[in-house]
Amino acid sequence: MIGAGHAGLAISSVLTEKSLEHVVLERGEVANSWRCERWESLRLLTPNWQSRLPGYPYRGNDPDGYMTMPEVVDTVAGFAKAIAAPVRTHTAVTSVSRADGGYHIATSDGELHCRSVVLASGAANVPHVPRVQEAVPPQIECRTAFDYGGPDRLPRGGVLVVGASATGVQLADEIHRSGRPVTISVGEHVRLPRTYRGQDVLWWMEHSGVWNQRYDEIDDIERARGLPSPQLIGTPERTTLDLNVLGAAGVEIVGRLAAIRDGRALFSGGLRNQFALADLKMQRLLETFDAWALNSTLDVEVGPPERFEPTHAPESPRLSLDLRSGEIRSIVWATGFRPDYRWLAVPVLNRKGELRHDGGVVVDAPGMYAIGLPVLRRRKSTFIIGAEDDARDIVGHLAHYLGNP
Numbered sequence: 524m525i526g527a528g529h530a531g532l533a534i535s536s537v538l539t540e541k542s543l544e545h546v547v548l549e550r551g552e553v554a555n556s557w558r559c560e561r562w563e564s565l566r567l568l569t570p571n572w573q574s575r576l577p578g579y580p581y582r583g584n585d586p587d588g589y590m591t592m593p594e595v596v597d598t599v600a601g602f603a604k605a606i607a608a609p610v611r612t613h614t615a616v617t618s619v620s621r622a623d624g625g626y627h628i629a630t631s632d633g634e635l636h637c638r639s640v641v642l643a644s645g646a647a648n649v650p651h652v653p654r655v656q657e658a659v660p661p662q663i664e665c666r667t668a669f670d671y672g673g674p675d676r677l678p679r680g681g682v683l684v685v686g687a688s689a690t691g692v693q694l695a696d697e698i699h700r701s702g703r704p705v706t707i708s709v710g711e712h713v714r715l716p717r718t719y720r721g722q723d724v725l726w727w728m729e730h731s732g733v734w735n736q737r738y739d740e741i742d743d744i745e746r747a748r749g750l751p752s753p754q755l756i757g758t759p760e761r762t763t764l765d766l767n768v769l770g771a772a773g774v775e776i777v778g779r780l781a782a783i784r785d786g787r788a789l790f791s792g793g794l795r796n797q798f799a800l801a802d803l804k805m806q807r808l809l810e811t812f813d814a815w816a817l818n819s820t821l822d823v824e825v826g827p828p829e830r831f832e833p834t835h836a837p838e839s840p841r842l843s844l845d846l847r848s849g850e851i852r853s854i855v856w857a858t859g860f861r862p863d864y865r866w867l868a869v870p871v872l873n874r875k876g877e878l879r880h881d882g883g884v885v886v887d888a889p890g891m892y893a894i895g896l897p898v899l900r901r902r903k904s905t906f907i908i909g910a911e912d913d914a915r916d917i918v919g920h921l922a923h924y925l926g927n928p
């Protein structure tokens with residue numbers, strides 16, 4: 524197993540249940556990504572009761588709250604301890620190659636051979652920054668979620684946040700509250716209210732079955748896997764954080780960053796369409812929840828159906844911004860994350876650098892599996908709550924492969 528995040532540990536617990544010998548190689552500490560790669564103020568956007576792992580439910584006294592990073596680290600580390608996971612920390616995998624009917628693994632601490640390998644190395648190892656970054660004038664400081672470090676580490680003055688998914692709206696909100704003028708550049712996004720009919724919207728995602736939809740039942744799986752994260756934030760007040768909230772607070776909203784030419788950022792004029800699409804998709808999802816609630820016996824009380832205001836488009840959004848004028852001092856790229864497979868010496872990536880897999884069973888590499896990637900086997904796959912079902916499926920396949928069903 525490569526990686527001791529929650530997904531790798533979920534696999535480890537199911538392997539142990541089946542008495543399958545294994546080792547978990549981790550380049551840092553258990554829960555390394557949550558320790559080293561997130562920003563300080565981040566809280567999970569999934570409620571605490573959804574932070575459950577195989578045989579390890581949420582144990583605190585605030586099931587409807589949202590964990591801080593130290594709390595996530597405690598949860599994942601607590602799980603590793605509870606299952607006595609055989610983790611070798613500070614052991615970075617530097618190469619995985621084919622050998623003798625299995626795989627040869629080179630690490631920073633020696634080499635090993637295994638018949639089967641599970642890539643649980645994460646879906647968000649490196650920030651993805653579009654190539655347009657190359658044209659940013661040198662006087663502008665550029666950051667990503669990895670080196671953001673909080674608003675006070677940014678220079679005083681205006682900030683352009685590029686991207687309006689979970690990371691973009693959360694950082695735009697925090698930076699705006701620090702007193703800096705913020706402009707947010709908005710492309711395709713997924714709008715969701717924090718609560719719907721009195722319940723967390725992710726309660727609806729789970730109980731209505733939307734999150735359980737399997738990868739082989741989804742018409743356009745590539746598109747589903749590439750969807751941006753929803754505009755959600757976890758706060759003690761359970762606040763909604765969408766573009767209406769940001770706009771009302773004074774954040775300037777502009778279209779998708781299309782190019783930077785001669786020091787000018789050029790934004791697409793399609794904001795209204797983006798808003799209409801996101802509003803329509805949200806509306807359809809809420810209707811799915813309503814239809815499900817109508818035909819189900821619910822064990823909690825829910826309020827009447829709600830409808831939300833459409834996203835307000837600015838009268839005449841700016842189509843360009845002079846990055847040399849001094850108005851903007853820094854850019855925060857909230858344009859997504861990618862896995863890092865530079866150590867993978869088996870030809871299993873497509874030309875976009877994505878892992879070729881069928882529900883976590885890596886294509887053309889018998890005995891190689893993956894977990895933790897978006898919509899790996901179900902819509903919930905990349906979330907903590909999605910790890911158990913995927914781990915059981917993957918280990919089922921792996922045990923069969925090893926002749927040990």
Ligand SMILES: Cc1cc2nc3c(=O)[nH]c(=O)nc-3n(C[C@H](O)[C@H](O)[C@H](O)COP(=O)(O)OP(=O)(O)OC[C@H]3O[C@@H](n4cnc5c(N)ncnc54)[C@H](O)[C@@H]3O)c2cc1C
Nearest residue numbers: 526528529530550555556567568569616644645895906907
């Ligand atoms: C900003 C952000 C917010 C998120 N918020 C939520 C949320 O609110 N709720 C939720 O359920 N999910 C959330 N997620 C999604 C999800 O939980 C993460 O993607 C999660 O970290 C995936 O789990 P994982 O175990 O697959 O990967 P990771 O937690 O990234 O674990 C991978 C592990 O592999 C190790 N590793 C990587 N490469 C190597 C190597 N070469 N050798 C050895 N070890 C290696 C890493 O050090 C790391 O410990 C969020 C993700 C991000 C990026």
